[in-house]
Amino acid sequence: MNRKVIQIVSLMALFGCVAIGFTSCSKKNPNSPGVEYMPDMYRSPSLESNMSYQKIVDGKQTNDTLQANRLPVAGTIARGFMPYPYTNDTTGYGQAGRFLHNPIEKTEANIMQGEVLFGKFCVHCHGATGQGDGPVALKLPGAPPSYTGPVLMALPEGKMFHTLTYGKNLMGSHASQLTVAERWKLILYVHKLQGK
Numbered sequence: 001m002n003r004k005v006i007q008i009v010s011l012m013a014l015f016g017c018v019a020i021g022f023t024s025c026s027k028k029n030p031n032s033p034g035v036e037y038m039p040d041m042y043r044s045p046s047l048e049s050n051m052s053y054q055k056i057v058d059g060k061q062t063n064d065t066l067q068a069n070r071l072p073v074a075g076t077i078a079r080g081f082m083p084y085p086y087t088n089d090t091t092g093y094g095q096a097g098r099f100l101h102n103p104i105e106k107t108e109a110n111i112m113q114g115e116v117l118f119g120k121f122c123v124h125c126h127g128a129t130g131q132g133d134g135p136v137a138l139k140l141p142g143a144p145p146s147y148t149g150p151v152l153m154a155l156p157e158g159k160m161f162h163t164l165t166y167g168k169n170l171m172g173s174h175a176s177q178l179t180v181a182e183r184w185k186l187i188l189y190v191h192k193l194q195g196k
């Protein structure tokens, strides 16, 4: 490299440093991030789905709204989702007990799948034989009732499903962890523990 090129390159570097030095601090506002290059990149309008926003034109709110995602029409049912018709109250509990029945066939394979799920989701409270003596149950203010006690022996399967779906007192809802079929398979296994 000849000297002239080196001189030009160093002069350019010097100018660059001086330019950065001048633009990097602003006396007016020490907290200012400085000049923004392509502000759209980091100030994008991040819209939440299913919410509407007031449109702002020239810094003023208008009556126009922006919608990120249209709300589904009332009564829309997601594909593959079966609505559960019974409400989370004593009326719904009673109706589930009367009208709801296990659609899952009582086969060895289904009962075994219920047993595996029981080991993952229930055993710590209800205990391996369903006596309500799992390690977590000992810490609860009230132990779960025994599956073979008179109350649960007489409990219709629809009420069991209702409790698995919504929860009951100290037992939480399992609707988000277990599919409908899994809940019914668990009930097959509870019946097995009851000797039914």
Ligand code: HEC
Residues within 6 Å of the ligand: 118, 121, 122, 123, 124, 125, 126, 136, 140, 142, 143, 144, 145, 152, 155, 159, 160, 163, 164, 168, 169, 170, 171, 172, 174, 186, 187, 190
């Ligand atoms: C946090 C501890 C806990 C877990 C986990 C739990 N249960 Fe329970 N379960 C309870 C308690 C406590 C009750 C008694 C509720 C009441 O009647 O007050 C109960 C009640 C029940 C009943 C009777 C329901 C009724 O309507 O009276 C059934 C059936 C049952 N559980 C099954 C299960 C199954 C199956 C699982 C696993 C998916 C499970 N439970 C997980 C604590 C638990």
